[in-house]
Amino acid sequence: MSTERQEQFAIETMALTKMYRDKAAVKNVTLKVREGEIYGFIGRNGAGKSTALKMVSGLASPTEGEIRLFGKPVSDPAVRRRLGVLIEAAGLYPNMTARQNAVMKAKCMGLADERSVDTVLKVTGLADTGRKKVKHFSMGMKQRLGVALALLGNPDLLLMDEPINGLDPEGIRELRQLILELHAEGKTILISSHILGELSKIATSYGIIKDGELIEQISREELEEKCQDYFRIEVQDVQRALVMIQETFPDVQAEVSDARSIRLYGVRDGSEVNQMLIENRVSVYESGFHHMDLEEYFLERMGKEGGC
Amino acid sequence: MFNLLSMDLYRVKRSKSVYVCFLLLAAATVLVYGIMWLLETPQGQEIALRIGLLVPQELTEAESILDGIDSLGFFRQICLDGGMYNVVFGIWVMLFICADFQSGFIKNIMALHQNRWNYIGSKIMTAWIVDGCYLVLHLLFALLMNRLFDDLTPYAGWKDILFYLSWVWFVTAAFAALIILICVLTRSVEAGSLAAVLLGGGPVVMVLYRVLNMFHLGDWLKYSIYLTCAMGPQKYTSVKNLYVYVVGFGFLILYTLIAGIVLKKKDI
Numbered sequence: 001m002s003t004e005r006q007e008q009f010a011i012e013t014m015a016l017t018k019m020y021r022d023k024a025a026v027k028n029v030t031l032k033v034r035e036g037e038i039y040g041f042i043g044r045n046g047a048g049k050s051t052a053l054k055m056v057s058g059l060a061s062p063t064e065g066e067i068r069l070f071g072k073p074v075s076d077p078a079v080r081r082r083l084g085v086l087i088e089a090a091g092l093y094p095n096m097t098a099r100q101n102a103v104m105k106a107k108c109m110g111l112a113d114e115r116s117v118d119t120v121l122k123v124t125g126l127a128d129t130g131r132k133k134v135k136h137f138s139m140g141m142k143q144r145l146g147v148a149l150a151l152l153g154n155p156d157l158l159l160m161d162e163p164i165n166g167l168d169p170e171g172i173r174e175l176r177q178l179i180l181e182l183h184a185e186g187k188t189i190l191i192s193s194h195i196l197g198e199l200s201k202i203a204t205s206y207g208i209i210k211d212g213e214l215i216e217q218i219s220r221e222e223l224e225e226k227c228q229d230y231f232r233i234e235v236q237d238v239q240r241a242l243v244m245i246q247e248t249f250p251d252v253q254a255e256v257s258d259a260r261s262i263r264l265y266g267v268r269d270g271s272e273v274n275q276m277l278i279e280n281r282v283s284v285y286e287s288g289f290h291h292m293d294l295e296e297y298f299l300e301r302m303g304k305e306g307g308c
Numbered sequence: 309m310f311n312l313l314s315m316d317l318y319r320v321k322r323s324k325s326v327y328v329c330f331l332l333l334a335a336a337t338v339l340v341y342g343i344m345w346l347l348e349t350p351q352g353q354e355i356a357l358r359i360g361l362l363v364p365q366e367l368t369e370a371e372s373i374l375d376g377i378d379s380l381g382f383f384r385q386i387c388l389d390g391g392m393y394n395v396v397f398g399i400w401v402m403l404f405i406c407a408d409f410q411s412g413f414i415k416n417i418m419a420l421h422q423n424r425w426n427y428i429g430s431k432i433m434t435a436w437i438v439d440g441c442y443l444v445l446h447l448l449f450a451l452l453m454n455r456l457f458d459d460l461t462p463y464a465g466w467k468d469i470l471f472y473l474s475w476v477w478f479v480t481a482a483f484a485a486l487i488i489l490i491c492v493l494t495r496s497v498e499a500g501s502l503a504a505v506l507l508g509g510g511p512v513v514m515v516l517y518r519v520l521n522m523f524h525l526g527d528w529l530k531y532s533i534y535l536t537c538a539m540g541p542q543k544y545t546s547v548k549n550l551y552v553y554v555v556g557f558g559f560l561i562l563y564t565l566i567a568g569i570v571l572k573k574k575d576i
Contacts, residue, residue, distance in 0.1 A: 054575065054576070057415075057419045058418060058419055058422050059415055059418055059419060059575060059576040060575035060576065061575065074422075075422050077422065077423075080419070080420055080421075080422060081420070083419065085415065085416070085419040087415055087419075088412075088415075089412055090412070091411055091412030091413040091414065091415040091416050092411060092412070092413065093319070093407065093411050093413055094411060095323070095324070096319075096322065100322060101413075103318065104315050104318060104319060104413070105416050107311060107314045107315035107318055108311055108312060108315045108416065108417055108420055108421075109311065109420060110311040149416055
């Protein structure tokens with residue numbers, strides 16, 4: 001992927017705000033998603049993820065702020081054709097077949113050639129559903145059909161709100177594979193999900209939203225750096241232990257994580273720390289190296305922002 | 309908008325409701341023709357007397373029910389004058405619109421079509437097309453029934469039929485626009501059904517008529533959709549008869565505009 005492409009934004013929001021009466025569902029969100037990224041949009045229930053995605057996809061109008069897709073206003077019909085959307089549950093007519101639903105979407109887009117319908121059904125593994133009506137589909141099949149509809153017209157940007165919901169492990173694996181294939185084709189994908197472990201397998205950058213505010217945007221590399229290994233010790237007297245560690249190991253960064261434990265960054269040999277503390281009669285209950293994953297990082301960020 | 313119209317017509321062809329609603333209209337027509345045949349024809353009266361539907365004293369009265377009524381007049385009595393057509397057609401329109409919101413397919417549409425007028429325009433045109441098909445096919449069916457039931461009524465002239473169908477098409481399309489407005493406003497099957505029955509069947513207009521009449525304003529309601537359908541001219545006799553087009557077109561534009569504004573204001 002060229003550097004030039006990396007610098008172009010598929011999605012840019014400027015001070016995006018959505019008010020419902022006096023309550024702000026989304027506050028001053030400035031989101032930037034580069035072309036070619038898989039952007040993981042993370043937040044608790046009610047944090048404002050779906051509202052933000054609805055505004056980007058044109059389903060809700062912002063109270064304030066601006067949205068640009070590929071550098072153009074979101075209202076531009078040409079730019080809307082480059083967008084595929086799967087927001088919340090897949091919107092499907094229950095009394096129609098998978099193909100009929102896809103043909104409906106194709107007609108809505110003005111696609112004359114129905115071969116694209118067959119292609120997306122094949123890609124999502126729904127080509128053989130025949131005359132089975134959508135109301136008889138499993139949750140996973142409905143989600144896959146929602147993805148198929150979003151893929152119609154070969155969009156450059158896909159917005160997926162909780163696409164993994166309701167999928168079984170095999171369905172999740174298949175969807176992950178599909179997303180990675182679409183990414184390899186150069187598509188930009190924004191996914192919101194609660195399943196952070198799954199998201200961390202595919203996302204190339206992340207945005208964390210809390211109470212309607214975007215509290216952090218971070219690339220995978222930056223996240224890995226922040227989630228570096230640390231040595232965690234659980235001690236009887238945190239204050240005493242902290243002073244001793246800082247005196248003995250001046251290069252080590254120490255962080256008190258709760259009343260009994262300390263995180264130490266930059267420690268190479270944990271036994272040296274343990275030995276020093278024991279020699280100075282500080283009881284060590286537990287110690288060991290840890291690597292923070294996305295979930296831990298997310299929870300920590302949520303805590304730091306004062307919500308937990 | 310034409311992409312959406314193509315999509316809507318594709319759905320109309322595949323939806324059961326459009327056929328079920330027409331069957332209801334056809335069944336009601338068969339029923340009314342059957343009853344009239346029993347009351348009006350000698351063979352029918354014989355059966356009616358035997359099954360106790362009539363007593364001999366009522367025979368003369370029954371024979372005069374259809375006096376002075378031609379096939380078009382009988383069609384409008386069955387179909388439009390009592391509001392049956394608007395109730396059935398209104399329910400179909402409600403089902404068609406609410407399905408978009410209930411299924412969530414509206415998200416697929418609106419993510420592509422930022423201009424909400426495209427959506428309203430497509431729905432109005434679809435309803436208008438279905439309305440035209442319903443009116444023509446229903447009239448043809450009624451004429452067929454007339455033929456099958458021993459030509460109960462004399463046939464109306466084609467000019468009268470054309471005049472009547474053309475203005476009714478406008479006025480019933482305006483009623484469809486009203487139902488579309490209620491559906492985009494409430495997004496509720498219950499509210500849409502209630503509106504189709506109460507507005508199409510006449511109770512709301514009749515109550516309003518009584519209230520307004522207390523202030524000597526009741527006559528204005530003859531320009532309502534319900535009373536225009538019930539009392540509009542069957543034949544073209546003077547330019548004054550053309551007011552029905554103004555009523556139809558006026559309400560069609562009014563309700564379409566309000567529906568468009570409501571849809572623009574509300575998030576999906």
